[in-house]
Amino acid sequence: MRVQVPPVALERSKAGFGVSRLPSGAVDTNDWYALLAPLFLSLLAIEAWIAHLQGKRVFVFADTVSNLACGLGQILLGIFTGAFILGLYDWFGGRFAIMHWPKGSPVAWVLAFLLTDLCYYCFHRGSHRVTLFWAIHEVHHQSEELNLSVALRQTWFSDFTSLFFYWPLPFLGIPREAFFVAVACLSVYQSMQHTRVVRGL
Secondary structure, X not given: OOOOOOHHHHHHHHHOOOHHHOOHHHOOHHHHHHHOHHHHHHHHHHHHHXXXXXXXXXXXXXXXXXXXXXXXXXXXXXXXXXXXHHHHHHHHHHHHOOOOOOOXXXXXXXXXXXXXXXXXXXXXXXXXXXXXXXXXXXXHHOOOOOOHHHHHOOOOOHHHHOHHHHOHHHHOOOOHHHHHXXXXXXXXXXXOOOOOOOOOO
C-alpha cells in the first residue's frame, strides 16, 4: 500500500524548517518547537531566577544539557519525518474519514482540541502501561530534577508511537491544520507542568 505525500509536504521535507516558504497548515509541531525556542529559553532563565529567589536548586548542568539534547534530537529528526507524518495524516483522512467538515468549521476545531487532549491522555497512559511503549517513553522520566527543560526530554520516536493513538482525528475528518494547532497548544500546556517554582501546576 503506497502512501502519497502531498507536494507541499515534500517541499517541506526538502526545505528543512523552511517555514517562510510554506502555508501555516504545513507547519507541524516540530517547527512550532523551533519557532518557540527563544521564548522557551527565556522561560528557563526566568525559572532559574525564581528558583534562586526561592532558595531552590532545580537545575543541574549535566542533567539540563541532556534534556536539551533530547529535545534538539527530536526536532532534528522531525525535519526528516515530518513530511511522512503529514502525508500519512492526509492519506488516512482522505481514504477512511467518515465525516467531512465545511472549511473553517468551528465544530471541527472544537473537536480537534477535545479529541487531541483525549488521545494524548490515552497515548501517555499507554506509554506507562504497555511495556514496548514504556521502553520508548521512559527516557522522559530519567531526569534527576524537575524543571522546564525536562519537558524537552522526549524520545526521538514519540511521533511514531503516537500514531497508534491519534488516528481517530483523521478518521473523524478533523483538518490537519486544526489537529496540529491543538497538538502545539497541548504541548505548550504540558511543558508548563514541569516546574517546581510555581505552586499548583
